[in-house]
Amino acid sequence: xxxxxxxxxxxxxxxxxxxxxxxxxxxxxxxxxxxxxxxxxxxxxxxxxxxxxxxxxxxxxxxxxxxxxxxxxxxxxxxxxxxxxxxxxxxxxxxxxxxxxxxxxxxxxxxxx
Amino acid sequence: xxxxxxxxxxxxxxxxxxxxxxxxxxxxxxxxxxxxxxxxxxxxxxxxxxxxxxxxxxxxxxxxxxxxxxxxxxxxxxxxxxxxxxxxxxxxxxxxxxxxxxxxxxxxxxxxxxx
Numbered sequence: 561x562x563x564x565x566x567x568x569x570x571x572x573x574x575x576x577x578x579x580x581x582x583x584x585x586x587x588x589x590x591x592x593x594x595x596x597x598x599x600x601x602x603x604x605x606x607x608x609x610x611x612x613x614x615x616x617x618x619x620x621x622x623x624x625x626x627x628x629x630x631x632x633x634x635x636x637x638x639x640x641x642x643x644x645x646x647x648x649x650x651x652x653x654x655x656x657x658x659x660x661x662x663x664x665x666x667x668x669x670x671x672x673x
Numbered sequence: 674x675x676x677x678x679x680x681x682x683x684x685x686x687x688x689x690x691x692x693x694x695x696x697x698x699x700x701x702x703x704x705x706x707x708x709x710x711x712x713x714x715x716x717x718x719x720x721x722x723x724x725x726x727x728x729x730x731x732x733x734x735x736x737x738x739x740x741x742x743x744x745x746x747x748x749x750x751x752x753x754x755x756x757x758x759x760x761x762x763x764x765x766x767x768x769x770x771x772x773x774x775x776x777x778x779x780x781x782x783x784x785x786x787x788x
Contacts, residue, residue, distance in 0.1 A: 564715075596779075603677070603764060603779030604716070650715050658729060660706070661777065663715030 562587045562655050566664035573641050574672050581636040581667050583651030592654035593634040594661065595625055599647045607649075610634060621645070646671045675699070677780035679765050685786045686755055693751045694783045698767030705748050706777065707740055708764040709733065716764055722748060755787045 565584045573579055585591055592611050596604040608619025615627040625636045634651060648668050652661045678697040686692050698705050703724050708716035719738070720730045724745035734740075737755075742748040752759055762782040769775035 569713075594776075601781070603766075603781045604777075605779070606776045609776065652715075660718040660721065660729070661716075663717070665713065665715050 562653055562662050564651050564653050564662055564664035566649075566651055566667050568667045569665070570668045570670065572670040572672060575643050576640050579636075579638045579641045579645070579669070581649050581651075581669070583634045583636065583664060584632050585634060585651070585653045586632065587653050587655075589656070591634075592656065593625075593627065594652040594654070595619065595623070595634075595636050596650045596652060596663075597621075597647050598650065598666075604650065607636070641669075641671055643671045643673060645669060677765055677767055677778050679763075679780035679783050681783055682781065683784045683786075685788065688757060688787055689754055691751065691753045692755055692785065693749055694763055694765075694785075696748045696750070696765030696767075696780060698747070698765070699778055700746075702767035702769055702778070703745070704768045704770060705742055706766045706768075707748070707750055708766065710762040710764055710782070711760075719750075719763075752785075755785075757787045760785055760787045 563586045594609045595607040598604045607623050608617050610617050610627045618624050623638050648666045650666045651664045680695045706721040707719040710716045718731050720740050722742040725742050737753045740750045762784050764782045766777040766779045768777050
């Protein structure tokens with residue numbers, strides 16, 4: 561069955577530091593992968609998506625993610641974190657057979673000044 | 674684009690009562706999804722509609738749950754005889770034509786607390 565694993569439940573970084581959030585997926589075919597961000601009390605906002613082509617995808621708010629098929633990973637990165645980036649981040653894979661998104665359990669990012 | 678709207682934002686109810694939530698998707702979006710999110714978890718798929726047709730229901734959706742989208746516009750999710758385990762955030766999302774062809778736009782959710 562398709563699944564997404566986010567091994568880090570909680571990450572703390574200093575403002576201005578670089579960030580990498582890990583995501584591993586399990587999917588038989590070429591995956592369609594997504595990263596969403598959720599601020600407290602809010603819905604989810606799409607940061608970026610990967611369908612095919614260039615394995616390094618750019619998203620909004622200065623985020624990027626790299627698809628590595630050999631590692632079944634789709635890690636999210638940002639070179640310099642801002643205090644406003646504090647939120648929960650979800651990686652997801654599209655199940656094309658059932659036409660729905662399967663989400664990981666999320667990584668909570670805390671940013672210290 | 675006014676976004677996906679969900680009402681109410683919060684609902685507190687006693688066990689055994691019925692509750693109904695409403696979702697208004699982005700106007701031209703044909704697909705509408707319901708997800709449930711519990712503390713410390715990612716959203717879990719419940720059901721989705723293509724226009725007014727309900728195309729799939731998750732095993733998470735017991736017989737106490739029913740969802741409708743009568744005119745292919747807004748949708749309602751009703752939970753009958755609520756249980757404490759139903760306490761969660763219920764998220765609605767819409768997309769133009771499918772999760773992988775167009776992005777999901779999520780509402781801010783309805784937080785249900787069953788006491």
